Amino acid sequence: xxxxxxxxxxxxxxxxxxxxxxxxxxxxxxxxxxxxxxxxxxxxxxxxxxxxxxxxxxxxxxxxxxxxxxxxxxxxxxxxxxxxxxxxxxxxxxxxxxxxxxxxxxxxxxxxxxxxxxxxxxxxxxxxxxxxxxxxxxxxxxxxxxxxxxxxxxxxxxxxxxxxxxxxxxxxxxxxxxxxxxxxxxxxxxxxxxxxxxxxxxxxxxxxxxxxxxxxxxxxxxxxxxxxxxxxxxxxxxxxxxxxxxxxxxxxxxxxxxxxxxxxxxxxxxxxxxxxxxxxxxxxxxxxxxxxxxxxxxxxxxxxxxxxxxxxxxxxxxxxxxxxxxxxxxxxxxxxxxxxxxxxxxxxxxxxxxxxxxxxxxxxxxxxxxxxxxxxxxxxxxxxxxxxxxxxx
Ligand SMILES: Cc1cc2nc3c(=O)[nH]c(=O)nc-3n(C[C@H](O)[C@H](O)[C@H](O)COP(=O)(O)OP(=O)(O)OC[C@H]3O[C@@H](n4cnc5c(N)ncnc54)[C@H](O)[C@@H]3O)c2cc1C
Numbered sequence: 231x232x233x234x235x236x237x238x239x240x241x242x243x244x245x246x247x248x249x250x251x252x253x254x255x256x257x258x259x260x261x262x263x264x265x266x267x268x269x270x271x272x273x274x275x276x277x278x279x280x281x282x283x284x285x286x287x288x289x290x291x292x293x294x295x296x297x298x299x300x301x302x303x304x305x306x307x308x309x310x311x312x313x314x315x316x317x318x319x320x321x322x323x324x325x326x327x328x329x330x331x332x333x334x335x336x337x338x339x340x341x342x343x344x345x346x347x348x349x350x351x352x353x354x355x356x357x358x359x360x361x362x363x364x365x366x367x368x369x370x371x372x373x374x375x376x377x378x379x380x381x382x383x384x385x386x387x388x389x390x391x392x393x394x395x396x397x398x399x400x401x402x403x404x405x406x407x408x409x410x411x412x413x414x415x416x417x418x419x420x421x422x423x424x425x426x427x428x429x430x431x432x433x434x435x436x437x438x439x440x441x442x443x444x445x446x447x448x449x450x451x452x453x454x455x456x457x458x459x460x461x462x463x464x465x466x467x468x469x470x471x472x473x474x475x476x477x478x479x480x481x482x483x484x485x486x487x488x489x490x491x492x493x494x495x496x497x498x499x500x501x502x503x504x505x506x507x508x509x510x511x512x513x514x515x516x517x518x519x520x521x522x523x524x525x526x527x528x529x530x531x532x533x534x535x536x537x538x539x540x541x542x543x544x545x546x547x548x549x550x551x552x553x554x555x556x557x558x559x560x561x562x563x564x565x566x567x568x569x570x571x572x573x574x575x576x577x578x579x580x581x582x583x584x585x586x587x588x589x590x591x592x593x594x595x596x597x598x599x600x601x602x603x604x605x606x607x608x609x610x611x612x613x614x615x616x617x618x619x620x621x622x623x
Contacts, residue, residue, distance in 0.1 A: 234258055234549045234557070236379035238369050240357045240392055242269060243337055245385035245521025245538040247344035247351075251290040252546030254347060255610075260379070262341075262349060263371065265356035265386075269341040275412050275500045276447060277333045277529070278303065278427070281325040282606040283536025286543045289610045293326075295343040296336065300329025303427045303439050306600070311432015313483035317595055318426075325604060328427070328532075330439060330447075336535065357391050360517060367516040381554060382517045383545070385538075388506060390523030397511040403504040406528055408451035409463060410500035411475060416491035417446035420484040434478055436485040448488045449529075451503060452478060460501030468494035503528055508570060513558035520545050525569035533572050533603060540608065541565050548614045556616040563617055572603060 237253055239246050242264030250260045279287075279296060287293040304321030321327055341351060356372040360382050368378045384392025393400045415438075422428060422440040429437050438448035452474060463471075472494055479485030505528035512519050521538035528534070544564050548557040 232553060234380045234554060236260065236381075237549075238263060238367070238377055238379045238382045239385055240369065240382065241385035241387060241521075241523075242266075242341055242351055242353070243385065243387055243521070244340060244535050245523075245542050247340040247349070248287070248290065248292065248539050248542040249383055249385055249520055249545060250344050250349040251292060251347060252543045253549065254349060255290055256546045256550035258546070258549060260349065260383075261377065262344065262351040263355035263357060263369065263377065264351060264353050265372075267354045269338050269351075269353075275333050275410075275498050276330060276449070277336065277535055278328050278330045278532050279336070279539075280328050280533060280536045280600075281322070281604045283533075283539045284326045284329070285606070286536070286539045286608055289543055289608060291347075292340060292343050295339045296331075297326075297329065299335040299339050300331045301439075301442060302327035303330045303425060304328060305423075305426030307426050307428045309428060309430040309483075311430050311434070311482050311485070316431075319595075319597055319600070322597075322601070322604060327425075328604075330427070357386065360392070360395050362515045362517075380516065381549070384517065384519045384523045385521050385542070386523055388504060388522040388526045390519065392517060393509060393519055393523050396514040396517050396519065397509075400509055400511065401507045403506055403526065405457040406503035406505060406530075407453060407455070408503040409454045409458060410449065410451050410503045410529065411471065412447065412449045412498040412500055413489075413492040414441070414496040415446045415448055415488045417444060417488075418491060419487045420446055420491075422446050422484075430482070430484065432482060434482060434485065436479065436482065436488060438484070438488060446488060448492075449500070450475065450479070450485065450489075457502045460499065463499045463501060466499075468497040468499070471499060472497055500529075503530070505573065508573075512562045512566070516554060518545065518558050518561070525565075525573060527569065527573035531572055537569050537572065540606065541569070543608055543610070547608070547610060551614040552616055557614070559617050560614050564614075568606070 237260040239262045242262045253260045304327035306319040308317040360369045367382045388403045424440045427439045436450040476489045506526040545561045548561040
């Protein structure tokens, strides 16, 4: 197989536009195919992009576009749910601040940036199947149209179709025992210094930070044995969910105050907390996975978006330097240990949030917790060398 010149990128969320931008930097032309009719359709809630994600965005020239929509939150405060601080951390000197933002804003900023850089995005294109030939791969979409290129990249999220095309026996997402919510609270009576993300554990967990308009944005979970889909959860009146959350957080500091000052209209029903079990096949032939389709560590890690961005940049670097098979193998070797280490940590945090790990999670100092994750650096200019067992031809 010769070097890759063209790619079909399936999914226009976070990994999709970043992959396309990184491929362009590597000299590979691509088109993004997104199932929804427009950018950022149907994506609620907030997320954070950590310094490691920003460093990867810097490589492809997209960091400024993301900084423009983010609120800097460099600090971390851990508390015990009784109003006592357990640990605090001001961020690593020399690294940019973690940025908090609406998920929909990030989707839009990245797709706008990709379009501005000349990447074509086709909306309303839901991939249903793909077929390989000796020289390429042809994708078929639900509207009956097709597209062909040298490789197909599945940036199609946690319910990836490409993952199943690569391996029909691939696992799907696992329910983490918690239904996630977010909300905006009037914020009075809650200690939340601007610029710090607070994580209050104890009997149950709530995370929060102060917004520039002085309200407090929070995220929390309701332990629940039976999973509900986001659509099912959304059909329950917000006032009912709020009542259940208030009951759960009664006596929790500051959960009780945060929920007490949240109006039903300011509640976001985020949906079931999920993570992907280890995906044994990331690639087959001319198809490969990137982002949540390969590794979705659950929202507990605060790293889903940042890891998706890192993987997208590394995949492009491998395709720049190696033929297809060798590139995909090198990419997986570069990425799997890191994403599985971070995914494992998040699974432990989920148990704490679901009340399955005792009253208080064992917690290392924040510096120790974040150093290896936040300081990660991709050397774009370094040439990727093939693993010994792969010829790539
Ligand atoms: C509630 C919540 C909170 C989160 N908080 C954080 C956080 O604080 N920090 C963090 O880093 N991460 C967080 N995450 C995770 C983060 O949102 C994901 O890791 C990230 O969006 C992954 O990007 P992706 O591009 O791989 O997948 P997605 O963002 O899911 O994008 C996949 C895209 O593919 C499209 N698609 C799907 N199937 C097809 C198909 N067959 N054909 C064409 N297109 C298709 C979808 O419409 C979608 O646009 C959170 C996630 C959730 C749900």
